[in-house]
Amino acid sequence: MVDAAIACADVWKLYGAGGRSWLAGRADPSPEDARAAGFTPAVCGVSLTxxxxxxxxxxxxxxxxxxxxxxCMARLTEVEAGVVRVAGRDxxxxxxxxxxxxxxxxxxxxxxxxxxxxxxxxxxxxxxxxxxxxxxxxxxxxxxxxxxxxxxxxxxxxxxxxxxxxxxxxxxxxxxxxxxxxxxxxxxxxxxxxxxxxxxxxxxxxxxxxxxxxxxxxxxxxxxxxxxxxxxxxxxxxxxxxxxxxxxxxxxxxxxxxxxxxxTAEIDRAGVVRAAALAEPLDAVDADAPGPAADADATVRQLGRMLVEDGRERIPVVAGGALIGVMSRRRALGILLGDAACPSRSTTRKPAPRAGRLRAGASPARVPASSGPR
Ligand SMILES: Nc1ncnc2c1ncn2[C@@H]1O[C@H](COP(=O)(O)OP(=O)(O)OP(=O)(O)O)[C@@H](O)[C@H]1O
Incomplete structure (x- = not known):
């Protein structure tokens, strides 16, 4: 379980008198309804930790x-609905x-x-x-x-x-x-x-x-x-x-x-996306992954030279010396070259399994990624 320092549960803040009772009378309030009722909805049903x-x-x-x-989190303003817990206290x-x-x-x-x-x-x-x-x-x-x-x-x-x-x-x-x-x-x-x-x-x-x-x-x-x-x-x-x-x-x-x-369209994706995020589990792609590896923490930009010069379709990705999966070179190059500047909403990534579950086909990273500033 996450050890939460802050937890907001269905927090609402409406500006305008009577927001609390207006919310209390509704099972499923929406910002649009709140606006129609004359409130300024500033925070609408936010839950996060x-x-x-x-x-x-x-x-x-x-x-x-x-x-x-x-x-609302610091209680510098009173919420109209929901609970904010800070350091375990409401x-x-x-x-x-x-x-x-x-x-x-x-x-x-x-x-x-x-x-x-x-x-x-x-x-x-x-x-x-x-x-x-x-x-x-x-x-x-x-x-x-x-x-x-x-x-x-x-x-x-x-x-x-x-x-x-x-x-x-x-x-x-x-x-x-x-x-x-x-x-x-x-x-x-x-x-x-x-x-x-x-x-x-x-x-x-x-x-x-x-x-x-x-x-x-x-x-x-x-x-x-x-x-x-x-x-x-x-x-x-x-x-x-x-x-x-x-x-x-x-x-x-x-x-x-x-x-x-x-x-997020303007973000320099090559400077943000790390090899770990591109690593697919070996059992999913059914491939061995011998040879030089990319460090899981390295960004696509930091791996640029390797991506350009390494001819393999799949590049092993290691974290702390252990193989965590393989990265499609084509996909990483696409990010490096800005091909997929606006990814579709449906883009999903299978989470890389923990290192111990993978069969290790690669030696520890022989091409250590540079670890420049983030
Ligand atoms: N004291 C207030 N009385 C009435 N409305 C307010 C008050 N404070 C904020 N609002 C309204 O609540 C909404 C959210 O404002 P808020 O200041 O939280 O936005 P923000 O994302 O922090 O904006 P900014 O980036 O400009 O600081 C806005 O519609 C704002 O006009």
Whole structure:
């Protein structure tokens, strides 16, 4: 069973008075009915889980409900129906003081509006959550200094928010959320005001924290490059609903709806799809797979030279030295050359069986795939 850090079950958020009773009176409400009844449906029957240690990225067009969903998860807005569980607790059932304590101890948030305390300096803003936790002045000041240096704001410790640019204020907000290293982070376009270089550094910092400390992160972005770099899974929203929630390569290889196919049409598929996603089980294709192998984690782009130069129709795919299946060279080349830019909805992939179940016909990868950055 998935160890869920966050679980939403049939969550609805309608803007407009009386949404709760309107929903309570309906067995099968639809966003269209809600709109006809005068509500603005922002989140419509969303069910999802984020596993402990997972980075779940939420994407969708403007107005599709991403921010509202995040706010529902953090109970910054009250839901009209459904249940949100965070770290195993129904947050809708928490008293105000319990909610404050949970936010202080378990959750970190960075939202588009930086919500800095205007009468406190950058240093005091970052130290504030530590003060709330009862950390002594000297220790929290030292920690806040380190965090400001981490986000590139050394020398600006004594500036007030009004004296800083939007990007600098955003970095103070990020440093503040990092201060307590919470178990669960809600990030709504946290890097939108940052220059590309610092943006990438901040992405790296969150990836590092996630990997080292097993943090769970729900991250809203409009930027596909950012999503692909960060996400374990991507949820794509449309009109308050989740169209698909899946690993990035599944989203591009097997879009669940025409909308997802169109939404993801511009993605550089060769940089996203990994050999593991193309590996078919050996028993399904009934072939031996001797010779040099592709690493399961390598993207099609990283395997480019092998795909062009290797004449075999099927290339073995290995994970951790064990054979997990074979990849059709023709299919991989098609992705590399952009032939199948818009795959059909019906595209399906048989899941590759676990390594132990396969007969091993190949030696461990003799052509190790390069392992460049994602
Ligand atoms: N406070 C509010 N009152 C009324 N309607 C709202 C409110 N906040 C959001 N909405 C509406 O809810 C819907 C979803 O908005 P939301 O901000 O969640 O979308 P989003 O996908 O995050 O958009 P963006 O990418 O532009 O930030 C939109 O139709 C929006 O107009």
């Amino acid at each position: 984020a596993a402990r240690g997972e980075m779940l990225v939420v994407m969708g067009l403007s107005g599709s409900g991403k921010s509202t969903l995040l706010r 947050i809708g059932a928490l008293s105000p003081s319990q909610l404050v304590a949970m936010r202080r101890e378990t959750m970190g948030m960075v939202f588009q509006s930086f919500a800095l305390l205007p009468h406190r300096t950058a240093l005091e803003n970052v130290a504030f959550p530590l003060e709330m936790r009862g950390m002594g002045r000297r220790a929290r000041t030292a920690r806040a200094r380190d965090l400001l240096a981490l986000v590139g704001l050394e020398g600006r410790e004594d500036f007030y928010p009004r004296e800083m640019s939007g990007g600098q204020q955003q970095r103070v907000g990020i440093a503040r959320s990092l201060a307590i290293e919470p178990e669960i982070w809600f990030l709504d376009e946290p890097f939108s005001a940052l220059d590309p270089l610092i943006r990438r550094e901040m992405q790296d910092e969150f990836l590092r924290l996630k990997a080292m400390r097993g943090r769970t992160i729900v991250f809203v972005t409009h930027d596909f490059t950012e999503a692909l770099r960060l996400a374990d899974r991507i949820a794509i929203m449309k009109d308050g609903r989740i169209e698909q929630i899946d690993a990035p390569d599944r989203i591009v290889l097997a879009p669940a709806t025409d909308y997802v196919a169109r939404f």
